[in-house]
Amino acid sequence: MDWTAALNETTDLTKDFRKAHPEAAKAFTQMHHAALSDGALSTKDKELQCVAIGIATRCVDCIGFHVRGAVKAGATRDEIVETIATCIMMGGGPSYMYGVKALEAYDQLT
Template identity: 45%
Template structure:
């Protein structure tokens, strides 16, 4: 099984290296990320669950790792994440089924840290 803790750590390293070469690009993306995920009409938890669902549908391991962990940090329960995975599967079909089950593995990996 993939280790999403390792994927997250590897992505932090890769992003740090990329930032040295293109700080404006990564800084711009991070500003967009902060603006998009802040509390508003939708809670940050709901936004993280939405991002996790899209990450599953897009089959993005780094995105799954980041948004599974962030969903938990924002207070999502394992049950809420299971329902989020269900929506991703409904929207993305077979590939989302594979990545949805891997996202649940990521959630369980992060929950085991606590």
């Protein structure tokens, strides 16, 4: 999978929705920024949580966007690997399959 192309495609699709319902799109973006800003947990830790949730819910786009966010926040490959391992422990085979997608995303997006 080409993660950069996939994220660009999804970004283009969200632009269409932003035009159709700008209030909802703006509200989601504001919530995103508020939830992921540094606080008791760092932005990096929160992005790693988002990667885990993306794996657990099998959301490929979530995995890509939040791996990219985790990288931007300073996450290392080892931190992504440990996040994946925790997902596998909690979610079994499906988490393993989506976890390897997250690792591929990290390798391509760094």
